[in-house]
Amino acid sequence: EAGVAQSPRYKIIEKRQSVAFWCNPISGHATLYWYQQILGQGPKLLIQFQNNGVVDDSQLPKDRFSAERLKGVDSTLKIQPAKLEDSAVYLCASSLDRENGELFFGEGSRLTVL
Amino acid sequence: AQSVTQPDIHITVSEGASLELRCNYSYGATPYLFWYVQSPGQGLQLLLKYFSGDTLVQGIKGFEAEFKRSQSSFNLRKPSVHWSDAAEYFCAVVLTDSWGKLQFGAGTQVVVTP
Numbered sequence: 521e522a523g524v525a526q527s528p529r530y531k532i533i534e535k536r537q538s539v540a541f542w543c544n545p546i547s548g549h550a551t552l553y554w555y556q557q558i559l560g561q562g563p564k565l566l567i568q569f570q571n572n573g574v575v576d577d578s579q580l581p582k583d584r585f586s587a588e589r590l591k592g593v594d595s596t597l598k599i600q601p602a603k604l605e606d607s608a609v610y611l612c613a614s615s616l617d618r619e620n621g622e623l624f625f626g627e628g629s630r631l632t633v634l
Numbered sequence: 635a636q637s638v639t640q641p642d643i644h645i646t647v648s649e650g651a652s653l654e655l656r657c658n659y660s661y662g663a664t665p666y667l668f669w670y671v672q673s674p675g676q677g678l679q680l681l682l683k684y685f686s687g688d689t690l691v692q693g694i695k696g697f698e699a700e701f702k703r704s705q706s707s708f709n710l711r712k713p714s715v716h717w718s719d720a721a722e723y724f725c726a727v728v729l730t731d732s733w734g735k736l737q738f739g740a741g742t743q744v745v746v747t748p
Binding site for chain 2: 523524551553560561562563564565568575576611613615622623624625626627628
C-alpha cells in the first residue's frame with residue numbers, strides 16, 4: 521500500500537515569496553491533515569479536511585496560508601507571502617476517517633525562508 | 635490550560651538497556667493518548683494508542699505504554715533498546731469532541747550508544 525506522498529521534500533525561498541506544497545493521501549482515506557513542525561517543537565495542526573470540506577482551520581494563519589482539497593483526494597498548502605518564522609517542516613497526514621485515531625504521515629516538506 | 639508535556643528533551647541510553655519516556659497531560663477529561671516515533675528524514679509513525687480498557691498497552695517494535703489516570707501520565711517503555719530505536723518520540727493526545735486535532739508534546743530525542 522502506498523503511503524502519504526508529499527512534494528517537494530525541500531524548498532528554499534526568500535521572504536515575501538510564495539510557495540506551494542502538495543500532498544497525496546493514502547487511497548481511500550477521507551480525512552487529510554496539514555501540520556507545521558518548527559524545529560524543536562512537536563507538530564501543530566494547521567488544517568483538517570474531511571473529504572473536500574474543511575473541518576478545522578482554527579490554527580491556520582489565513583492572512584498568508586491557504587489550503588484546498590478540491591476533489592477530496594490530494595491537497596495543496598500555499599504560503600503567500602512567506603515570513604522568516606514560516607521556516608518549518610510541513611507534514612501531511614491522512615486517516616480513514618475522523619474517528620480513527622491512527623494518522624499516517626508523509627515524510628514532510630522542509631521549508632527554509634531566508 | 636490544556637497541554638501535553640514531555641519533560642525530557644534528550645535522553646541517552648546504552649544499547650540493550652531499558653528506556654522510559656515520560657508524558658504528562660493536562661485536560662479536563664481523559665483524552666485519547668498516542669505515542670509516535672520520527673526517525674531522521676522520515677514521517678511520524680504510530681507506536682501505540684490508548685482509548686480505554688487495559689491501562690498497559692502494547693505497541694510495535696517492542697514498545698509498551700502505561701496509562702495512569704491518577705498521575706495524568708502515559709509513559710512509554712522498552713525493556714531493551716536497539717541502535718535502530720534512536721529517533722525522536724512524540725506523545726500526543728486528542729479529545730473526543732475534537733477528533734483528528736492531535737496535540738503533540740515537544741518530543742524527546744533518544745540517542746543510543748554502543
